[in-house]
Amino acid sequence: MIKRIVVENGAYSCRNMGDVAMLQVVVDRLTALWPQATIKVLTTNPNQLLRFCPSVVPVVVDFESRRAWLSGISVLGRFRQKLPAKLSSSLEMLEEQFWLRFPGANDLCINLRARALGKPLPAPPARYRNLLIEADLVAICGGGFINDCFKESACDLLDELKAVLHAGVPVVAFGQGIGPITDPALEAKARAVLPHLKTIGLREGRSSLPLLESLGVPRDRIHVTGDDAIEPAMLRRPSSLGNAIGVNLRLADYAGTDETTADKLREPLRRAAQALNSSLIPVLISFHNVFHNKIDSDREAVGRLLDDGNQGSHAVTESPDDVIGVIGKCRVVVTGSYHGAVFALAQGIPVVGLWQSEYYEQKFTGLQQQFPGGCLLIDLKLPSASAEIEDAIHEAWESAERVRESLIEAAVRQVELGRALYQAAHALISLE
Numbered sequence: 001m002i003k004r005i006v007v008e009n010g011a012y013s014c015r016n017m018g019d020v021a022m023l024q025v026v027v028d029r030l031t032a033l034w035p036q037a038t039i040k041v042l043t044t045n046p047n048q049l050l051r052f053c054p055s056v057v058p059v060v061v062d063f064e065s066r067r068a069w070l071s072g073i074s075v076l077g078r079f080r081q082k083l084p085a086k087l088s089s090s091l092e093m094l095e096e097q098f099w100l101r102f103p104g105a106n107d108l109c110i111n112l113r114a115r116a117l118g119k120p121l122p123a124p125p126a127r128y129r130n131l132l133i134e135a136d137l138v139a140i141c142g143g144g145f146i147n148d149c150f151k152e153s154a155c156d157l158l159d160e161l162k163a164v165l166h167a168g169v170p171v172v173a174f175g176q177g178i179g180p181i182t183d184p185a186l187e188a189k190a191r192a193v194l195p196h197l198k199t200i201g202l203r204e205g206r207s208s209l210p211l212l213e214s215l216g217v218p219r220d221r222i223h224v225t226g227d228d229a230i231e232p233a234m235l236r237r238p239s240s241l242g243n244a245i246g247v248n249l250r251l252a253d254y255a256g257t258d259e260t261t262a263d264k265l266r267e268p269l270r271r272a273a274q275a276l277n278s279s280l281i282p283v284l285i286s287f288h289n290v291f292h293n294k295i296d297s298d299r300e301a302v303g304r305l306l307d308d309g310n311q312g313s314h315a316v317t318e319s320p321d322d323v324i325g326v327i328g329k330c331r332v333v334v335t336g337s338y339h340g341a342v343f344a345l346a347q348g349i350p351v352v353g354l355w356q357s358e359y360y361e362q363k364f365t366g367l368q369q370q371f372p373g374g375c376l377l378i379d380l381k382l383p384s385a386s387a388e389i390e391d392a393i394h395e396a397w398e399s400a401e402r403v404r405e406s407l408i409e410a411a412v413r414q415v416e417l418g419r420a421l422y423q424a425a426h427a428l429i430s431l432e
Contacts, residue, residue: 002034002429006135007041008157010143012061014048015287018339021229021320022142022175027053029419030139033426040131052319062128068114069125070159072099072106100166103129132160133167137429142175142203142228144338149254149359151186158189165196170432172425174201174418175228177338177366178208180358181215191215198428201225201421204366223421226370226414229339232320233346234411238328241349241400245273245393246326246333248283248340249354251301255336256357261380262304265354268386269305269334272393280306283327283344285337287318298337332396334389338363345371346411348404350396352389356380370414373399374407 007026011019023041030039039056043049046058073096099106107125114121132138138161146154161171178194181187194200195216202208205224212222247269251257273280284298324343327333333344336354341364344351353364353375361379368375376392378385 002037002136004135005030005034005037005039005137005139006059006132007039007056007139007141008160009042009141010145011141012042012044013288014043014045014052015318016339017285017287017318017320017323018229018337018342019143020052021232021324021339021343022227024052024320025228025231025418026139026141026174027056029422031055033422034137037136040135059131062123064121065123065125065128066156066160068110068121068123069129070156072110072125073159100163129163132164133169135164135169138164138169138171140171140173140176140197142201144177144203144359144363146176146178146186146190147180147359148183148186149357151183155186155189158186158193161193161197162189165193170429171197172199172429173197174421175203175225176200176208177203177363179211180207180362181211187215195221197221199223199421199425201228201418203227204370206366206369207362208366223417223424225418225421226411227339227342228418229320229342230346230411231415231418233324233327233343234408234415236321236324236328237347237408241331241404242329243278244281244330245269245276245278246283246330246335246340246344246349247280247302247305248285248298248333248335248337249301249305250286250298250336250360251304254357255355255360257336257380259304261336261356262301264380264386265389266305266307268390269393272390276394276397278331278397281326281329282306283323283330283333283335283337283340284318285323285339301336331400332393334393336360338367341367341375345374345407348408348411350374350400350403350407351376352392352396353377354380354389371407371410373403374410 009023011023014020027039040059041049041056042061043058044061046060049058110125111121164171181190199221202224203226209222209224249262269280282302286298288297327343328347330349333340333349334352335341341351341353355361355364364377376396378388378392
């Protein structure tokens with residue numbers, strides 16, 4: 001019987017409203033399937049988590065304990081790196097098996113090494129490990145974090161899952177965007193772990209599906225369902241299209257953008273809005289402050305883009321419902337955020353997607369396949385990007401009425417596929 005569920009997710013801080021929307025859907029669906037289970041959600045912001053998911057038990061991520069536990073995979077550290085490659089590889093496999101099979105002894109080795117280095121551990125490795133391996137089910141909540149852009153956190157997650165699977169705990173994943181993966185170490189970990197998950201639900205099938213197949217994941221465990229965050233947006237869609245142009249810009253390393261991107265886009269957006277007798281309104285998804293020394297706050301980024309002294313605030317508060325409501329006032333959404341596009345398309349609103357990195361190209365081209373006719377894409381690296389954006393806004397504006405019903409139908413189909421996968425996962429796990 002499933003009594004304890006742990007949810008791993010990409011929304012630790014609950015500051016990205018796309019991640020939060022996915023988490024809310026996962027919690028609601030898991031609660032409906034296992035009403036007697038306690039659902040523990042990993043977080044760094046328990047108050048914010050309870051604001052959005054009041055029924056869960058927040059578990060503050062103990063990064064020190066986690067780091068100590070995961071460090072045990074290579075307890076020999078630099079010593080092994082000095083050995084011949086073949087010997088080093090053999091020792092690496094032995095270390096991993098020791099880490100998996102003898103956790104108590106491994107913890108002792110970790111503590112001894114820390115003391116020898118004069119760096120005693122601030123937290124016991126077992127604290128974080130036990131949270132996971134004592135669960136009855138681990139669910140990976142929707143996210144696009146298993147890829148080269150987030151290699152370090154992706155490798156940590158895969159190492160965690162390897163220990164969970166070794167302990168016999170079933171693992172399921174929903175609403176995933178996988179890849180791109182070209183880093184050899186990340187690829188090796190993904191190949192060793194992902195084929196053993198009970199089921200993997202994907203946001204899109206264009207890139208993630210062939211990647212998982214190449215990593216050895218059995219085809220019958222892979223299901224293309226669309227993004228879990230489609231459901232709340234689809235359910236809140238207005239009865240008719242709005243008249244505004246929603247604007248989002250993501251400035252971050254992983255998006256390949258910087259402050260000059262706003263300068264490139266500002267005038268084309270203003271010209272299009274004036275020509276269409278429309279207004280530009282901010283669509284804010286991420287409320288983080290800093291990411292890798294770059295802005296990862298849509299409030300700041302959109303403020304730069306609109307040259308807005310209020311930094312694009314416009315009385316927008318931080319919740320998925322608020323963002324969905326703002327987007328519902330639009331006829332077209334121009335966005336550098338993937339979930340800005342998801343929330344729009346799910347309401348039957350066409351999108352102009354802006355990308356400048358392979359990571360975002362994969363996100364948007366996958367979404368384009370999931371919502372045929374609703375997503376025009378602009379490569380911001382091209383010199384002609386500014387002119388193309390203006391043309392794309394006009395094209396999306398003219399097509400909005402025509403494509404609205406087909407986009408809503410695509411959203412409904414994906415919600416049905418997502419719900420069916422959760423039901424299938426419940427049946428599969430209940431049989432064990």
